[in-house]
Amino acid sequence: MKKPELLAPAGNLEKLEMAISFGADAVYLGGKSFGLRSGAGNFSQEEMKEGIELAHGKKARVYVAVNVFTHNNDLAALPDYLKELEELNVDGIIVSDPGVFLTARNTVPTLPVHISTQANTTNWAAVGFWQEAGAKRVVLARELSRREICEIRQRSSIELEVFVHGAMCISYSGRCLLSNYLAERNANQGDCAHPCRWKYHLVEEKRPGQYWPVFEDERGTYVFNSKDLCLLQSLPELIDCGIDSFKIEGRMKSAFYVASVVKVYREAIDTIFSDSEKFFQKLPGWQEELLKVSHRGYTTGFFHNKPSKEDQRYSASTYIKNHDFIGVVIDYDSEKQEVLLEQRNRFFVGEEIEFLPPRRPFIKWSLDSIKDDTGAEIESAPHPQQLVTIPVPFRLEPGTIMRRARQEES
Numbered sequence: 181m182k183k184p185e186l187l188a189p190a191g192n193l194e195k196l197e198m199a200i201s202f203g204a205d206a207v208y209l210g211g212k213s214f215g216l217r218s219g220a221g222n223f224s225q226e227e228m229k230e231g232i233e234l235a236h237g238k239k240a241r242v243y244v245a246v247n248v249f250t251h252n253n254d255l256a257a258l259p260d261y262l263k264e265l266e267e268l269n270v271d272g273i274i275v276s277d278p279g280v281f282l283t284a285r286n287t288v289p290t291l292p293v294h295i296s297t298q299a300n301t302t303n304w305a306a307v308g309f310w311q312e313a314g315a316k317r318v319v320l321a322r323e324l325s326r327r328e329i330c331e332i333r334q335r336s337s338i339e340l341e342v343f344v345h346g347a348m349c350i351s352y353s354g355r356c357l358l359s360n361y362l363a364e365r366n367a368n369q370g371d372c373a374h375p376c377r378w379k380y381h382l383v384e385e386k387r388p389g390q391y392w393p394v395f396e397d398e399r400g401t402y403v404f405n406s407k408d409l410c411l412l413q414s415l416p417e418l419i420d421c422g423i424d425s426f427k428i429e430g431r432m433k434s435a436f437y438v439a440s441v442v443k444v445y446r447e448a449i450d451t452i453f454s455d456s457e458k459f460f461q462k463l464p465g466w467q468e469e470l471l472k473v474s475h476r477g478y479t480t481g482f483f484h485n486k487p488s489k490e491d492q493r494y495s496a497s498t499y500i501k502n503h504d505f506i507g508v509v510i511d512y513d514s515e516k517q518e519v520l521l522e523q524r525n526r527f528f529v530g531e532e533i534e535f536l537p538p539r540r541p542f543i544k545w546s547l548d549s550i551k552d553d554t555g556a557e558i559e560s561a562p563h564p565q566q567l568v569t570i571p572v573p574f575r576l577e578p579g580t581i582m583r584r585a586r587q588e589e590s
């Protein structure tokens with residue numbers, strides 16, 4: 181059995197670093213042009229250069245999303261952009277538009293091309309089409325069952341990538357016009373306003389202002405709001421099937437999210453290969469960890485059956501958040517037995533917290549002292565991203581996450 185690649189999102193340099201130190205074999209990111217995420221979460225050329233050098237230094241690969249659906253006006257700038265990516269030494273580009281694919285094959289023929297999930301590849305003949313055209317890998321559509329995925333694997337020899345974790349669209353892999361119509365923001369240009377998560381009412385045109393509730397069932401009205409995909413428990417089946425890469429969705433998600441999810445999937449994949457019988461023993465602990473990052477409830481999507489109302493979140497459109505990301509370890513002083521932390525959310529002396537190191541189980545800890553950069557004892561650091569030290573009698577690696585449990589949803 182071949183060990184699959186664990187592929188994580190990298191919305192910025194910090195997330196790229198976190199993803200790799202918590203166990204990703206590869207990351208995917210977007211540049212300032214042609215990536216399917218607008219605004220935040222894209223890398224400048226300089227950031228991309230730094231990220232690629234950092235990743236390659238740790239033997240991780242970097243794929244760049246060029247998966248926008250281009251219009252005629254976009255095409256002129258594309259060849260130069262592709263050449264820049266090749267010069268930056270990216271390990272592959274992710275494309276959806278056949279025009280981008282053709283331009284890439286003609287302009288940078290040795291640069292590996294992965295076919296994005298936005299191309300909606302749902303059968304082995306379509307995979308064969310992309311293979312013959314010269315693609316290195318196909319990212320399968322999320323709307324496939326285990327049986328379909330395995331049949332595609334058996335009938336094709338190209339690399340296959342499958343989404344195992346993250347948000348689901350109610351439309352075919354994000355090819356959706358809801359956001360264009362309702363918010364004038366184009367999902368297919370990476371600017372989705374997520375109207376599928378909104379709460380809908382019925383209005384009769386002669387009675388403006390009267391909002392009638394729409395019920396799919398008694399629980400509520402978020403009729404398009406899918407739960408998030410989680411195929412953790414099905415990893416052994418996907419590995420048996422021979423899938424080459426497991427992808428985690430979420431370039432816009434936080435560093436805490438990326439680190440926590442990558443850590444779980446890393447441990448799960450490694451356990452299958454080192455001691456497969458332990459996989460199901462450890463599964464409940466990993467599932468509990470996945471509940472500590474923001475999510476909308478979990479579903480196995482189309483993997484076992486077609487989704488039903490159980491796979492929708494009718495009660496609210498918000499994320500469930502059980503834990504806060506409150507700090508990240510910068511350094512550890514073994515002589516003083518102190519950890520230097522950068523604060524991310526305010527925390528106080530007396531609180532119970534958890535450390536999440538990259539490659540070890542989490543550690544519960546009680547904060548009995550916080551010092552500022554002058555060494556003065558403080559109750560709490562008043563400024564965001566303030567550096568503080570706290571006494572801890574065990575070593576913590578840089579990048580270790582500090583988190584705190586909370587009860588309410590946000």
Ligand code: SF4
Pocket residue numbers: 348349350351354355356357358359367372373374375376377
């Ligand atoms: S509106 Fe929802 S279903 Fe449509 S692209 Fe955006 S996230 Fe996906």
